[in-house]
Amino acid sequence: MKQYCILILSIFITGNLAFSQDTLHQYKINYYNQKVIKYLDREKQLSNFYKIDKEGVKVYASPIDKLKDSVEFKIKWQQFAEFNKCLRSGKDATYFASKKHSQLSCDQKSESTQQPAYSHLKKLSGLKIAIDPGHVAGDFEMGKTEMKFLSFKKDSVNGLPDSIQIAEGMLTFATATLLKEKLEADGATVFLTRKQNGYTAFGKTFDQWLKDDYKNKVEELFKAGKLSTEKKNQMLSSQYDKRKKFLLFKDIELAKRADLINEFDPDFTVIIHFNVDETNLGWKKPGNKNYNMTFIGGAFMPGDLSSREKRFEFLRMIVSNDIEESIQLSGAVTSQFESVLKVKTAGPNDAKYLREGCLSTPQKGVYCRNLQLTRYIHGPLVYGETLYQDNINECKALNKESDKTKNERIKEVAEAYYKGIWDYITTKNVN
Ligand SMILES: [Zn+2]
Structure with a gap:
């Protein structure tokens, strides 16, 4: 029994x-x-x-x-x-x-590299944060080479009392510098992918990279079978356009940024960009639209799983919590963009690329988008696209001060990121 x-x-x-x-x-x-x-x-x-x-x-x-x-x-x-x-x-x-x-x-x-005990954090000590200031321009000329610039003529009829010259790389670097100062003052260890205004992730300007590394890179690609002899000779000829050389450099340098960040192994990463109105194509005059948005990884398209590396990142986003954490971090930052900058958060129908290239998340203004950096940077991240630089009011505000760290609008953008980061950490504190 x-x-x-x-x-x-x-x-x-x-x-x-x-x-x-x-x-x-x-x-x-x-x-x-x-x-x-x-x-x-x-x-x-x-x-x-x-x-x-x-x-x-x-x-x-x-x-x-x-x-x-x-x-x-x-x-x-x-x-x-x-x-x-x-x-x-x-x-x-x-x-x-x-x-x-x-x-x-x-x-x-x-x-x-242990997950920090957020619940014990009064300040940010023990926290490792990577910041990537988007693009490389340290002056207007370089902004033209990378085609990330605005140039508007003085036009009092349309409300422009002065001519406008803005290079996005200068704005992102100044924002990153101010944000780094704030986070370090709270005890965080902060890593910048670009160390100086005008520097690339290779620790030198693009012009210096052209002198030191361009020829070797072309030879390397040729040896790896990625270039024909004809293409190699064309790329090494003195006639080869600087803009075309930049396009080769751009992807290599973005890969370097991701490598540097993954090596640093941060608790999370902040990627800083400023947006423009995509429908104002040519950007010859200011417009009226203005939005904030942020991107995280995901939204793979058919064809985006063409290499082992890409399929691995797809696997990583399934298995790890990077997507879930990035939604939280980016949601907190996007919300502060709206309250600090007094600029609306973009809805999924406010831009063509949001409609056709992204996936929405439960957090307003946070979109999955398969960009090179959102794909290859590991861990939680926020890829910020604050305000439209070509907006009539924003371009006037951003044009002020040659040292952009002294620009009042840039200070507000840095403050918005900072407050968003604190909100994210505070939320983790409660949970
Ligand atoms: Zn940008």
């Missing part, structure tokens, strides 16, 4: 355990499938590249591989914590691909 009771009891317990395990798996399967649909798969055409089932999350190099169940990456449910640890210790796509059928095992990089 006793044995019978034990048998019944064990069937009851194990049956129950199996049931609860299944329920838990089902909950996770639903959650992560929904996450991909809501934030990662912009056109709902990527289902042939991944599978989320009772084993965990699998990513395939092609739809044919999925049919054959030949995985490129596989992270089991019980490996999620180890996946995040490995990610923070700098493991890349090659490592995870090699571990698809075995255990993940990584050492924490250092003590300081």
